[in-house]
Amino acid sequence: MTKPTKTDLQKYKTILVKQLASLRGDVGSMRDEALRASDQDASVDHLADQGTDNYDQGFMLGLIENEEETIKLIEEALDRIDGKGEWEFGVCPMCHEEIENAKKPGKDGKKPKAAKATDIWIPKARLEYLPWARYCVRHQESEERNRESA
Ligand SMILES: [Zn+2]
Numbered sequence: 001m002t003k004p005t006k007t008d009l010q011k012y013k014t015i016l017v018k019q020l021a022s023l024r025g026d027v028g029s030m031r032d033e034a035l036r037a038s039d040q041d042a043s044v045d046h047l048a049d050q051g052t053d054n055y056d057q058g059f060m061l062g063l064i065e066n067e068e069e070t071i072k073l074i075e076e077a078l079d080r081i082d083g084k085g086e087w088e089f090g091v092c093p094m095c096h097e098e099i100e101n102a103k104k105p106g107k108d109g110k111k112p113k114a115a116k117a118t119d120i121w122i123p124k125a126r127l128e129y130l131p132w133a134r135y136c137v138r139h140q141e142s143e144e145r146n147r148e149s150a
Contacts, residue, residue: 001121008124012089012131013081019132020074027067034060070132077132090127094139096120118122 004012037057080089087093093115102115122136135143 001119001123003121004124004127008127009081009089012127013078015131016074016078016081020071020078023067023071023074027064028073030060030064030067036065073132075136076134090122091120092117092122092134092136092139094135094143 034057037060043087076085077089079085080087087096098115098117099120102112105112117136122133126133126137133140
């Protein structure tokens with residue numbers, strides 16, 4: 001894998017900006033709808049209906065949370081493209097760490113373990129599909145596993 005070119009970066013940036021605009025619009029209207037639903041709850045006397053209404057509202061607010069998470073990821077990716085991020089755009093920081101660690105001798109003085117990662121660049125095919133991806137597929141999966149078990 002190689003470093004994204006300027007043309008690639010421009011392309012990712014266009015996708016990210018568009019996604020961000022559409023997500024921001026969605027979150028606004030979804031929040032309005034969820035709040036409107038809760039206003040109605042207050043005036044409805046049918047207690048039996050309330051269970052499903054609350055469920056719908058919780059479901060919608062859950063979707064909003066996911067969207068807000070995605071918005072955050074997109075904003076971070078845009079910062080990386082502009083050189084203001086925590087690391088360079090297109091790099092998997094965990095692969096980078098793995099390779100760096102493998103270069104150092106272990107604490108016991110033994111030869112370092114071979115890194116599983118061979119390069120730090122997230123494959124282009126993945127970035128075209130998910131330009132806000134923070135990690136390569138392997139590290140994304142281990143990250144998600146960590147979060148679930150936490
Ligand atoms: Zn990685």
